[in-house]
Amino acid sequence: MRVFTCAQELAAAVGQCIGPGPWQRVDQARLDAFADATGEPRCAGLGAAAPGWLTLSLLPMLVRDVYRFDNVRLGVDYGVNRVRFPAPVPVGAAVRLLARIAEVEPVTDGERAGGVQLVAQLTVRADGQDKPCCVAETVSRIYFEEEP
16 A cells, blocks of 8 residues: 655655556456446446456545545545556456556646646556456546645
8 A cells, every 4th residue: 555645755755556456356246236326237237248347437436445535635536537448357357556656747727726737557457367467547536735
């Protein structure tokens, strides 16, 4: 688990890989809950493979086990630049995340200035598979508390 407490620590981590995190099981109960939450009937009782969108929805949970931010007054999920699902996640498989800090830039746009924009390359792999099951480039804005 990597903990970032200021913008300078985060900027110093550009290019670094963090993780992998612990394994998390993708079982039928998780697929059923996803189907209930999204209204996606084809997920319920699917049995063979989890949809890519379910894998993408696991990113916040998987990231939480790999890195976090302390001393933050505001954190914003700003978007996703790119997402791919190169391989399926078999139901019952476990997945884990490897993160790479790709970019950290100051936020300078008007009233939103004062934070940093983080671009993280997140790779999710299922146990026993060579190809990743999800590769996503996420964008977040982090506003740390003022330094003392």
